[in-house]
Amino acid sequence: MSHDVRGLADPDRSVRLSVLGRLLLLAGDGDDDAAQVLRAVVADYRRFDPEIYTRALNQVGLFGDASLAGPLLDCLADADYGCQAWAAGACGRLGIDAAVPLLIDLSAHPDGFAREAACRALGQLGEEAAIVALAARLDDPAEFVRAAAAAALAEIGGQRALASLWRAFESKSYPRMGYVAAALAQFGPLVFDRLVRATRHDDPELRFWAARALGSTGDPRADSILTRLAAEDDGVTRTGAHVRTAARTALRTLHRAERRTSSDDEIRQP
Structure with a gap:
């Protein structure tokens, strides 16, 4: 050298x-x-x-390259050195699938930063075997870990990951569920009809977050639904947030996505 x-x-x-x-x-x-x-x-x-x-x-x-797999796995298991979170992040970015069992263990680490890093890496690796561990982290005491777990489940995708996120959505265990709404939106057609039904639910909490999720789907079918909620829904969540405000915000998000799509289409045209 x-x-x-x-x-x-x-x-x-x-x-x-x-x-x-x-x-x-x-x-x-x-x-x-x-x-x-x-x-x-x-x-x-x-x-x-x-x-x-x-x-x-x-x-x-x-x-980094594949030659680092062995030492990264060693560090991932090395609690004394104290750098497991960084090793987890590197395993995720380099696509080291052999790290999955260690990352699943790390997702239950006492330190929240380590748990968050493990969740993010598991999402990057896209391993379905991690869904149960990630679903458990949707009830983590730290919101930033819950958010990382939700994002990871969205990255993995599929019906099992969606089912875990939907349970978290319906449980309303936490007053702020923007990370769950954002993750659900990534499932697009798989979840669209469920979200539409949730906008008619008796509970304003579910209507609020369903509206937020619909706006992030980018699906033009959401426009009329969100317009109705913005005009008619007087519901208020336990934190004092208004459903109609969520719908208005979601409409702006939806329209921005539609403009981006239209602009991209124009660029692609010969």
Whole structure:
């Protein structure tokens, strides 16, 4: 290697960070030697300060490849080193499917940041075996973890993931369910009719979030439904939010999506 890895272990933190920053810039410009040094940091992570390791993994897309699978799995199982969340993120971005069992275990970690990282990685890997674990995280005490689990289920897709999200939607366990609505919207035709029925539910909570989800589907059929809710629905949620306000917001979201689609179509025309 033409770049010296020793600078990354220098006793002076400022030196370490300066060397790392230069290596990342070089790797981003296609410097293979710099990328090799950064891969060496991940491969032999115990030699390096966790700050160097985690900062490198934040940019793993610049230098990472399949050769890092083994050491990343090792770090993912290494509770003492304390960088499992970053290893999880790298496994997700690099598509390391062998990490799924460890990520499922990590999704129940005491630290919320680790749980969130595990959920995000499982979504990126798209593994159906993770659905049960992710569904459990929809009842996580931390909202940001619940949001990550919902997004991951939407990424995985399919009827089982949809069923888990719909149960969370109907349970109304939490007053703010924007992340569930956003995730449900990703299922498009699979969930559209259910959301329409929910806009007629007796509970304003369900009508509110169904409206929000419909606006994010981008489906033009939602326009008349949301217009009706915006004009007629006087329901109020337990947090004091109005269904008609949700419908108006959803209409704006829907119309923006329609304009983007129309613009994209014009660009694609010869």
